[in-house]
Amino acid sequence: MKILVGYKRVVDFNVRIQVKPDGTGVVTDGVKLSANPFDDIALEEALRLREKGIATEVIVATIGPADCQAHLRNGLAMGANRAIHVVTNDAIQPLTAARALLKLIEKEQPQILILGKQAIDDDCNQTGQMLAALWNRPQATFASKVEVTGNAARVTREVDAGLETIEVDLPAVITTDLRLNEPRFIKLPDIMKAKSKPLETIEFASLGVESGDHLKTTNYAPPAKRSKGVMVKDAAELVAALKTKGLL
Amino acid sequence: MAKILIIAEHLNGKLNSSTARCVTCAREIKPDAIDVLVLSDAPDSIAAGAAKIDGVSKVLTIANAANAHSLAAVFAPQIAAVAKNGYTHVLAPSTTFGKDLAPRVAALLGVAQVSDAMKAIDAHTFQRPIYAGNAIITVQAPADQVLVATVRTASYPAAANGANAAPVEAVNVNVELPSHTRFIELAQASSDRPDLQSARRVVSGGRGVGSKENFAIIFALADKLGAAVGASRAAVDAGYVPSDLQVGQTGKIIAPELYMAIGISGAIQHLTGIKDAGTIVAINKDGEAPIFEVANIGLVGDLFKLIPELEQALN
Numbered sequence: 001m002k003i004l005v006g007y008k009r010v011v012d013f014n015v016r017i018q019v020k021p022d023g024t025g026v027v028t029d030g031v032k033l034s035a036n037p038f039d040d041i042a043l044e045e046a047l048r049l050r051e052k053g054i055a056t057e058v059i060v061a062t063i064g065p066a067d068c069q070a071h072l073r074n075g076l077a078m079g080a081n082r083a084i085h086v087v088t089n090d091a092i093q094p095l096t097a098a099r100a101l102l103k104l105i106e107k108e109q110p111q112i113l114i115l116g117k118q119a120i121d122d123d124c125n126q127t128g129q130m131l132a133a134l135w136n137r138p139q140a141t142f143a144s145k146v147e148v149t150g151n152a153a154r155v156t157r158e159v160d161a162g163l164e165t166i167e168v169d170l171p172a173v174i175t176t177d178l179r180l181n182e183p184r185f186i187k188l189p190d191i192m193k194a195k196s197k198p199l200e201t202i203e204f205a206s207l208g209v210e211s212g213d214h215l216k217t218t219n220y221a222p223p224a225k226r227s228k229g230v231m232v233k234d235a236a237e238l239v240a241a242l243k244t245k246g247l248l
Numbered sequence: 249m250a251k252i253l254i255i256a257e258h259l260n261g262k263l264n265s266s267t268a269r270c271v272t273c274a275r276e277i278k279p280d281a282i283d284v285l286v287l288s289d290a291p292d293s294i295a296a297g298a299a300k301i302d303g304v305s306k307v308l309t310i311a312n313a314a315n316a317h318s319l320a321a322v323f324a325p326q327i328a329a330v331a332k333n334g335y336t337h338v339l340a341p342s343t344t345f346g347k348d349l350a351p352r353v354a355a356l357l358g359v360a361q362v363s364d365a366m367k368a369i370d371a372h373t374f375q376r377p378i379y380a381g382n383a384i385i386t387v388q389a390p391a392d393q394v395l396v397a398t399v400r401t402a403s404y405p406a407a408a409n410g411a412n413a414a415p416v417e418a419v420n421v422n423v424e425l426p427s428h429t430r431f432i433e434l435a436q437a438s439s440d441r442p443d444l445q446s447a448r449r450v451v452s453g454g455r456g457v458g459s460k461e462n463f464a465i466i467f468a469l470a471d472k473l474g475a476a477v478g479a480s481r482a483a484v485d486a487g488y489v490p491s492d493l494q495v496g497q498t499g500k501i502i503a504p505e506l507y508m509a510i511g512i513s514g515a516i517q518h519l520t521g522i523k524d525a526g527t528i529v530a531i532n533k534d535g536e537a538p539i540f541e542v543a544n545i546g547l548v549g550d551l552f553k554l555i556p557e558l559e560q561a562l563n
Contacts, residue, residue, distance in 0.1 A: 217387050
């Protein structure tokens with residue numbers, strides 16, 4: 001069984017995002033870039049399924065500019081067998097990403113496609129669901145536990161009401177939540193090994209994907225600031241302050 | 249000529265208040281009609297609830313045994329079919345229900361989706377947060393396509409309930425439903441406490457609480473205040489409380505009147521979940537913790553000493 005992992009590069013979660021003063025975007029020059037944390041969890045889950053003997057091959061795929069190769073090498077160092085780089089300088093939107101991933105699915109015929117439930121840059125939380133719809137296959141989003149048996153997967157999902165378990169026939173799309181696993185650290189020898197693993201590059205235009213980038217972003221603004229509050233010195237003062245505000 | 253379709257969220261025969269919040273968002277667009285669609289095996293009582301929400305023009309129901317559980321793969325083709333009956337917008341709440349479902353509908357319709365709409369500028373232009381709320385973007389969708397959006401429920405109060413009596417209509421859709429996705433079970437923590445997403449008061453604990461056992465003091469304080477209980481990701485990851493209590497970028501986004509953050513340092517990912525709270529109270533032993541930058545009222549000290557004192561003062 002092949003598993004394809006959607007592996008996006010984003011601004012590192014520790015970077016404090018600044019909006020450009022002219023409102024045309026956020027400052028990304030010189031900031032640290034890393035794998036989307038949810039996609040690292042997706043890759044880790046795929047690797048564990050391979051280690052259990054359920055999967056035979058794990059492929060990491062990304063869509064992004066030429067310098068995403070180093071990012072894919074990280075995925076290979078973590079343990080993926082090979083990588084696919086769909087090259088484009090455009091910041092594509094989820095519907096387009098889903099259409100492009102579907103092309104990779106048609107080519108690779110994976111039984112499972114795993115990706116993060118959302119990317120921490122655009123926070124869209126769409127690509128996996130859109131891909132499942134276009135593929136006409138099941139989706140198991142926000143996974144916190146995945147068990148594959150035969151031609152189906154039992155997936156426990158983190159939903160607002162608690163933990164929901166569903167069963168999906170394979171092939172299927174799974175999107176990961178935070179507590180599915182803890183991704184492994186990359187070891188130095190693995191970085192060396194990753195250099196010789198296959199990395200295929202495909203020009204985005206050659207996929208023949210119709211653009212789904214229908215949304216136009218017209219402005220970027222910093223969030224409204226909350227006004228500076230007051231400090232109280234003990235519990236009694238806190239209760240008094242809450243009473244003044246009419247909250248007790 | 250906007251005509252809006254809102255997908256009702258419900259569980260165990262009860263309409264979720266997220267639906268009435270979507271109605272408020274829909275009204276901001278000033279449409280000609282706001283219809284609510286209820287998919288269920290037994291939609292009648294849910295539909296009756298939705299019909300009472302102010303601003304709702306009509307409630308549509310699709311009763312089908314296959315709709316007994318909210319499976320996106322089963323719901324989406326039915327919603328896409330209804331949406332094609334002249335609707336300009338399809339709205340769903342930005343809860344796990346809507347986040348799972350709406351993109352599947354959008355893809356079936358071949359359109360993009362606006363996630364977490366927090367303000368409608370006009371019928372096709374919305375503000376939404378990105379980078380965990382560190383930037384707010386204005387996005388414009390094409391006017392010649394159905395606009396699918398999830399509504400950031402914390403940004404909208406629930407539309408009032410009671411004065412309306414919208415007609416309820418059963419609709420038939422002729423679409424094939426997949427059998428490749430099956431519901432197995434929902435493990436729900438049973439609790440008499442208010443629901444975290446709609447509670448007026450929330451008491452949250454973080455890593456500073458220290459253990460699952462210690463979390464009892466958070467629950468006790470919440471009960472004293474009639475509040476729901478929340479937690480930071482650190483507390484959930486440490487196993488102090490279940491994941492459905494997590495507040496933040498990847499957990500629940502809430503807007504209670506009173507939010508008490510106890511032993512929570514205030515990582516940006518947590519703050520994004522509470523920025524619409526009315527009053528934020530922070531109790532933390534570290535006076536430099538970032539939570540104090542957003543708190544309306546701050547108290548520095550040992551929570552194990554302060555919480556019992558606070559309970560006393562509340563008596």
